[in-house]
Amino acid sequence: xFAPLDMAELAALTSLPLRxxxxxxxxxxxxxxxxxxxxxxxxxxxxxxxxxxxxRRVDWRLLARTDRAHLREAHEETxxxxxxxxxxxxxMNYASRPKLMTKLxxxxxxxxxxSLVVRRQRDAGGIGLLAEELSGYLPPSSSPGRLxxxxxxxxxxxxSRQTPLARTLAQAADAAPRACLFVIASDFYEExxxxxDVIRRLRFEGHDALALHLADPEEEDFTFSDPAQFQDxxxxxxxxxxxxxxxxxxxxxxxxxxxRIHDLFLENGFAHLSLRTDVAPVDALSAYLAVRAGRx
Amino acid sequence: xNWLFPEFLAGAFAVGLPLLLHLLRxxxxxxxxxxxxxxxxxxxxxxxxxxxxxxxxLVLLLRCLVLAxxxxxFARPFFENRDLTRPNRAVAIVVDNSFSLQSGRRxxxxxxxxxxxxxDLAEGDKVGLMLMAPQPSWVIAPTVDTTRPLxxxxxxxxxxxxxxxxxxxxxxxxxLAALPADRREIILxxxxxxxxxSGSDFGRKLxxxxxxxxxxxxxxxxxxxxxxxPILTTTERGLRAxxxxxxxxxxxxxxxxxxxxxxAISTGDATSRSRDGDQEVAAPFSPSANxxxxxxxxxxEKLELEPQETRTVEIDLPGPTDHAFWLRCRLDADDLAxxxxxxxxxxxxxxxxxxxxxxxxxADADFAGVALASAANLPPAFxxxxxxAGKWPARAVAVLRNDGSFSGAAAAxxxxxxxxxxxxxxxxxxxxxxxxxxxxxxxxxxPLPRRTESxxxxxxxxxxxxxxxxSQRRLQMLLGWEFTxxxxxxxxAVEPLAHWSDDAAAIGExxxxxxxxxxxxxxxxxxAGDWPVTPSFLPFLHQAVTYxxxxxxxxxxxGLTGQTLPLEGPAGRWHGVEGPAAGVTETxxxxxxxxxxxxxxxxxxxxxxxxxxxxxxxxxxDLASWTAGTPWLGLISAExxxxxKIPRVQIAATEAEQRAPLWWWAVAAAALLVLAELSLxxxxxx
Numbered sequence: 001x002f003a004p005l006d007m008a009e010l011a012a013l014t015s016l017p018l019r020x021x022x023x024x025x026x027x028x029x030x031x032x033x034x035x036x037x038x039x040x041x042x043x044x045x046x047x048x049x050x051x052x053x054x055x056r057r058v059d060w061r062l063l064a065r066t067d068r069a070h071l072r073e074a075h076e077e078t079x080x081x082x083x084x085x086x087x088x089x090x091x092m093n094y095a096s097r098p099k100l101m102t103k104l105x106x107x108x109x110x111x112x113x114x115s116l117v118v119r120r121q122r123d124a125g126g127i128g129l130l131a132e133e134l135s136g137y138l139p140p141s142s143s144p145g146r147l148x149x150x151x152x153x154x155x156x157x158x159x160s161r162q163t164p165l166a167r168t169l170a171q172a173a174d175a176a177p178r179a180c181l182f183v184i185a186s187d188f189y190e191e192x193x194x195x196x197d198v199i200r201r202l203r204f205e206g207h208d209a210l211a212l213h214l215a216d217p218e219e220e221d222f223t224f225s226d227p228a229q230f231q232d233x234x235x236x237x238x239x240x241x242x243x244x245x246x247x248x249x250x251x252x253x254x255x256x257x258x259x260r261i262h263d264l265f266l267e268n269g270f271a272h273l274s275l276r277t278d279v280a281p282v283d284a285l286s287a288y289l290a291v292r293a294g295r296x
Numbered sequence: 297x298n299w300l301f302p303e304f305l306a307g308a309f310a311v312g313l314p315l316l317l318h319l320l321r322x323x324x325x326x327x328x329x330x331x332x333x334x335x336x337x338x339x340x341x342x343x344x345x346x347x348x349x350x351x352x353x354l355v356l357l358l359r360c361l362v363l364a365x366x367x368x369x370f371a372r373p374f375f376e377n378r379d380l381t382r383p384n385r386a387v388a389i390v391v392d393n394s395f396s397l398q399s400g401r402r403x404x405x406x407x408x409x410x411x412x413x414x415x416d417l418a419e420g421d422k423v424g425l426m427l428m429a430p431q432p433s434w435v436i437a438p439t440v441d442t443t444r445p446l447x448x449x450x451x452x453x454x455x456x457x458x459x460x461x462x463x464x465x466x467x468x469x470x471x472l473a474a475l476p477a478d479r480r481e482i483i484l485x486x487x488x489x490x491x492x493x494s495g496s497d498f499g500r501k502l503x504x505x506x507x508x509x510x511x512x513x514x515x516x517x518x519x520x521x522x523x524x525x526p527i528l529t530t531t532e533r534g535l536r537a538x539x540x541x542x543x544x545x546x547x548x549x550x551x552x553x554x555x556x557x558x559x560a561i562s563t564g565d566a567t568s569r570s571r572d573g574d575q576e577v578a579a580p581f582s583p584s585a586n587x588x589x590x591x592x593x594x595x596x597e598k599l600e601l602e603p604q605e606t607r608t609v610e611i612d613l614p615g616p617t618d619h620a621f622w623l624r625c626r627l628d629a630d631d632l633a634x635x636x637x638x639x640x641x642x643x644x645x646x647x648x649x650x651x652x653x654x655x656x657x658x659a660d661a662d663f664a665g666v667a668l669a670s671a672a673n674l675p676p677a678f679x680x681x682x683x684x685a686g687k688w689p690a691r692a693v694a695v696l697r698n699d700g701s702f703s704g705a706a707a708a709x710x711x712x713x714x715x716x717x718x719x720x721x722x723x724x725x726x727x728x729x730x731x732x733x734x735x736x737x738x739x740x741x742x743p744l745p746r747r748t749e750s751x752x753x754x755x756x757x758x759x760x761x762x763x764x765x766x767s768q769r770r771l772q773m774l775l776g777w778e779f780t781x782x783x784x785x786x787x788x789a790v791e792p793l794a795h796w797s798d799d800a801a802a803i804g805e806x807x808x809x810x811x812x813x814x815x816x817x818x819x820x821x822x823x824a825g826d827w828p829v830t831p832s833f834l835p836f837l838h839q840a841v842t843y844x845x846x847x848x849x850x851x852x853x854x855g856l857t858g859q860t861l862p863l864e865g866p867a868g869r870w871h872g873v874e875g876p877a878a879g880v881t882e883t884x885x886x887x888x889x890x891x892x893x894x895x896x897x898x899x900x901x902x903x904x905x906x907x908x909x910x911x912x913x914x915x916x917x918d919l920a921s922w923t924a925g926t927p928w929l930g931l932i933s934a935e936x937x938x939x940x941k942i943p944r945v946q947i948a949a950t951e952a953e954q955r956a957p958l959w960w961w962a963v964a965a966a967a968l969l970v971l972a973e974l975s976l977x978x979x980x981x982x
Contacts, residue, residue: 091331189334219332228328239333242348246336253335 011101016155021115023282024120046070078122081140081296082288083176084111086154087130087186089163090233096218100277103214107185108154110281112210114183114288115150126176127153130163130186134171140180147219162234165190169198178206180292185212187219187279190233192260209270210284210291213261219276222250300725300953309365314359318352351976354684358973362966369795374953385421386438386477389414389445390467392461392486393427396916397454401489402514405545409447409511410485419443420951422475425449428459429488430890432467438475440951456634456876457858457915461486462496465508465931480937484510484928488921498930507938508928513921517631519546519602520918523552525909526625527636528613535613535642539625543601544918550601551628553593554611557621557874557896593626598607619691619717622896622907625911635917637875639896639909641854648691650841651946652685653701656725659821663828664695664723664837671838676845688713693844694720695837697820699727705734714811719844721837722813723820724783737808739815740791741783742800743774752775753802753818755795760805761808763793764813764845765838766835773832777802781824785816790815814840824950854909860890861908877910891916 010019049058049069059072092104101109111127118125126140127150136153138146165186172182182202188195188211202209218224224243231238258274265272273287298306361463397403424950425445426440435452436445465482472480475672482502486492486540488510502508524540541552595611614621650672657664668708670678672680683694683701688709700706707729714720724730724741731741744751751863756763756774766773778795784796790804796817806813822828863885872880875895889899897908953959 094329094331138875187331189332216331219330224328226326230324231327232330232331232333233331234330237333238327239335239336240326245348250332254332257335 007101007273007280008099008111010280011105014153016108017116017151019109020112021118023109023280023285024116029272042087044073080118081126081177081180082114082118082120082123083126083128083140083172083182084115084150084154085122085128085130085169085172085182085184085186086111087163087165087184087188088188089131089187091187091189091215094216094219094233095277096216100216103187103216103277106275106277107212110275110284111183111185112151112154113281115147115154117285117288119147126180127151128168128172128175128255129153129156130165130168130184131191132163132168134168134175137172137175141173153253161220163190166195166198169195170201173198173201173205173207176207180207181288182207182209183288184209184211185214186275187214188257188261192257193265196264197287199270203268203270208291209265209268210287211261211265211270211272212270212281212284213258213274214238215258215274215276217276220251220254220276222247222254297376298949298952300374300949302371304370304372305367308364310350310363310367311360314356314363316634318356318539318732323657350851351822355973355976357786358969358976362973365966365969368967369959370976371959372953373958373962374949374956384477385417385479385481386425386472386475387413387417387421387423387481387483388438388472389423389449389483389485390428390432390461390464390468391449391452392484392492393429393454393455393457394457394489394492395454395912395915395954396489396491396632396919398634399487399517399520400514400634403454404513405514406485406487407449407452410483411446411718413451413483413509414442414446419955421604422477424471426464426468428461428464429455429457430892431577431693432464432473436473440955455857455892456912457892458913459492460495460537461928462931463929465502469502469506472506480506482506482508484508484716486511487811487919488513488917489918490920491915491918493922493927495860496927497929498927500931501933502931504933504935506932508932510926510928512973517545517919519548519630520632520862520917520919521550521627521630522632522635522912523625523638523912523952524604525911526640526890527552528623528642531612533612534615535659537611537613537623537625537640539609539611539638541599541601541607541609541627542914542917543603543605543607544920546603548630550599550630551610552595552597552599553626553628553674554595555626556594556613557623563920570715577977580913594623620907621875622909624896626799632917632919634894635914637894637910638911639875639894641896641907641909643907647651648689648693649679649681651688651692651694652680653694653698653706655821656698656819658823659819660823661821661828663818663822663833664697667828667834667837668695668841670834671841673836676842678841678845682707688718690716690718692718693841694718695723696720696843697723697725699725699729701730702727702733711757711808714813716812718814720814721840721844724815725819726783726818734815737806737813739785739804739806741785744782744784744796744800744817746781750778751778751782751796753779753794753796753799756794757791760791760793761846762839765839765843770831773835776830776832777816777827779825779827781817781819785815785817812844814844821858853906854911855891856913857892857894857910858890858913859910860888861910862888863899865904865907868904870897872896873907 010022024168027155046059046062047070049071052072057071059070060072081231085109088104092107093102095102115125120283122142124140124142126138136156138149138153165188169184176182199209222243227240227242229238262272262274271287271291273283275281275284362777386667389967391410414423418592421442422438422439422440423442423445424434425436425448426432426434435448453855461484464756466482468482472482521541521543524542526537526539529538537554538550539554541550583618594613597609599609601607620641622639622641625638629636650668652665652668655665664851668680672678683706688694694710694713696702696710702708710720722730726743735739744860758767759836760763763774782802784800784802787795787799788799790801792801793805794801796802802817804815806815818824818827820828827833853861867884867886869882870885870889871882872893873896875896877891877897880893880897885899891908891910894910894912897910899906899908
């Protein structure tokens with residue numbers, strides 16, 4: 001059971017590492033145990049000796065008692081390569097209420113907490129910012145200093161007017177080593193068909209993916225009541241709008257887009273998680289751990 | 297459509313304000329950054345669709361209409377009344393509410409006639425409703441609302457008074473003359489009694505232009521007689537009631553019953569003697585006409601009355617005459633029941649006896665007996681006698697000083713005497729019977745402690761009537777009251793007149809039911825001091841007896857309905873006792889009263905009780921109609937009505953606007969449109 005997190009308190013924390021530790025502690029994530037067995041200190045099972053097996057792993061005490069040779073097996077710990085990708089487009093820099101985090105801050109917090117969990121799992125962590133081009137890329141590494149590099153990259157103020165998500169994801173796929181876990185934090189304001197190719201490519205190249213689909217509560221609920229001049233921060237276009245008249249169609253279109261993105265990831269065997277910025281992103285960490293456990 | 301204040305229509309130019317705002321403020325300027333506009337339908341992105349445009353124009357129209365309606369409301373619109381060309385009428389309905397209208401169906405028929413007259417009035421006519429009695433007064437002042445006089449007319453009923461037409465007609469005529477109207481008319485609702493016009497000054501005319509229309513004369517009654525208030529006189533045999541019955545129609549046989557409110561009197565033992573024949577008639581018993589409180593009539597007599605005859609009947613009344621009571625004479629019902637009952641009150645003219653018991657054993661002399669015998673000839677005169685062995689007379693004062701008067705049959709007689717309203721002056725005897733009797737009445741006699749010097753009586757209650765009467769003679773009367781032996785009463789248990797000390801009363805007044813007792817804590821002889829031979833002894837006894845006689849006195853007053861009766865003294869409680877007056881509930885009054893219902897009334901002040909016999913005016917019983925033409929024509933002025941410049945259009949416009957207040961509907965419509973505007977404005981971008 002996770003400890004409940006107050007989003008207002010979380011948003012009030014200006015230090016990204018502090019936010020990350022709060023989130024990671026809330027999940028209680030630590031080192032995991034691999035399902036692969038090998039030479040290690042933690043006993044897993046016995047099996048019969050076969051010629052060619054390493055004689056150092058024979059349990060001599062058991063051989064003395066039973067006159068049969070058995071090998072002693074233990075859990076083997078394997079590192080995972082995790083590539084954290086953060087969408088830094090202008091649409092991510094939005095919060096509908098003063099006490100809410102923007103989607104960008106929310107994504108930063110979630111990925112920073114994930115990087116801490118990755119570090120605690122002794123996995124290899126890398127990062128990339130999805131702007132007009134892939135930027136700030138750091139390949140996965142389990143070196144002790146990588147965590148600070150990841151947090152420093154996340155804290156770099158970066159924004160652009162619009163992100164061509166398909167292209168920047170392809171650039172990340174080009175740069176990533178084999179069998180990585182792509183953790184993508186984005187609002188996915190891109191047509192599903194446009195990113196379908198790159199998602200399929202990730203699957204073909206043996207990668208795994210976890211989509212953190214971020215949305216502000218107002219984007220999801222669309223409860224505006226007063227007519228106003230609405231501005232798109234990415235395109236800069238403005239429209240006079242009567243929100244009550246447009247609300248129903250908007251909500252339907254928003255939900256349909258989310259379903260298409262969700263289906264796209266699931267069809268390719270990946271995980272997709274919808275997150276609201278007024279709810280703590282502990283589900284993201286749990287989802288990562290679940291994916292991690294499935295790959296071990 | 298007309299306008300009372302058309303200048304307010306200029307306010308309609310205010311509709312230019314929303315129009316201007318509509319044209320200037322085309323789009324909302326408040327920017328809202330929202331990143332996911334891509335999900336908005338292209339057709340829904342802009343608010344400039346057909347529905348929005350329609351809503352905006354509708355909102356604009358509503359705003360303009362609201363302003364226009366408010367301007368119209370202030371301008372007070374009204375529809376032009378076609379009746380403006382018709383002459384206006386001012387009508388006063390003058391209603392005769394004397395008790396002669398109670399006869400038969402006179403009241404219902406005349407009221408229906410009046411209703412029809414009011415129904416003939418048109419819109420804009422003014423009508424008022426006036427009553428003649430007890431004095432002319434408007435029930436409804438002239439108004440254009442004809443429903444109000446009709447409603448008031450439905451709630452009216454004839455009273456018990458007599459009425460004269462002339463004062464009411466003059467008052468109504470003067471009021472009509474002051475009204476702006478083309479025709480002024482008095483509708484007289486009356487039974488046209490001859491009496492109604494008696495004393496009228498036909499030489500003095502009503503204001504010019506005022507006409508009178510009178511109701512039709514009702515049919516004459518078939519059977520009508522009245523009984524006049526009985527006159528009570530004393531005879532050698534007791535009391536005699538002289539009753540006069542007047543017959544206003546043809547030969548008829550009537551039954552006269554006499555009731556008395558004295559339960560001690562057995563019924564049927566009166567004798568009567570008709571003046572037109574000296575025969576004694578036995579009184580038949582009639583259980584069907586039993587008014588409260590006497591269960592049976594004291595006397596019932598059949599009278600054969602000749603046409604227009606006035607018969608006088610003398611009835612000897614049995615029973616004691618030493619206390620006040622009232623009588624009711626009643627005829628059986630005829631066409632006019634209001635005058636079939638008459639009331640009288642008997643008040644004895646002289647004081648009762650003083651009952652003095654024997655002097656206490658051991659007394660050196662009967663000082664009290666000598667003093668009272670001396671005072672018997674002073675006003676109020678009384679006779680001095682010993683208390684009888686049987687029932688004591690109610691209107692008497694007992695002076696008791698012997699312990700034997702408080703035990704056995706004497707004590708029972710004393711209790712009955714006080715229960716009948718008697719009064720007693722008690723001197724201390726020091727005996728056990730007197731102490732026991734006083735203890736029963738919550739008063740204890742405690743002997744004063746023995747001491748060498750005597751006990752003075754002091755601290756007199758100067759506000760008490762008895763003490764005040766004594767001190768008015770000479771203040772020295774209250775000095776020199778010293779006793780070597782005495783008994784005290786707790787000051788809180790009696791109304792103290794004088795004290796031995798602060799909490800010990802020497803003389804106190806006690807109420808025993810309706811009776812009154814003055815208790816003195818000393819003996820009236822020289823065993824305890826020289827008070828019986830001081831100058832204050834005889835005056836005290838005389839004033840005490842006088843005071844106790846006065847406490848029993850009942851004052852009787854007679855009067856007529858509508859007559860103002862003086863109520864002397866402080867405020868008291870006034871209520872009806874018998875007859876129609878029995879419905880008059882108790883009220884506190886002072887100064888004077890004008891009873892409107894006949895019957896017996898009682899007015900109770902602190903220690904006084906007055907009975908009032910109020911009868912209907914006898915002259916109103918004659919229902920004969922006026923026969924010498926139409927009397928009101930003599931009041932109508934032959935002069936033409938003065939030419940008055942009546943601002944007809946202005947007045948008519950105001951009245952028309954008041955009758956149909958369209959401004960209220962305009963305000964209501966504006967309020968509804970404001971609500972619609974608020975609802976629609978929230979759905980549009982401007």
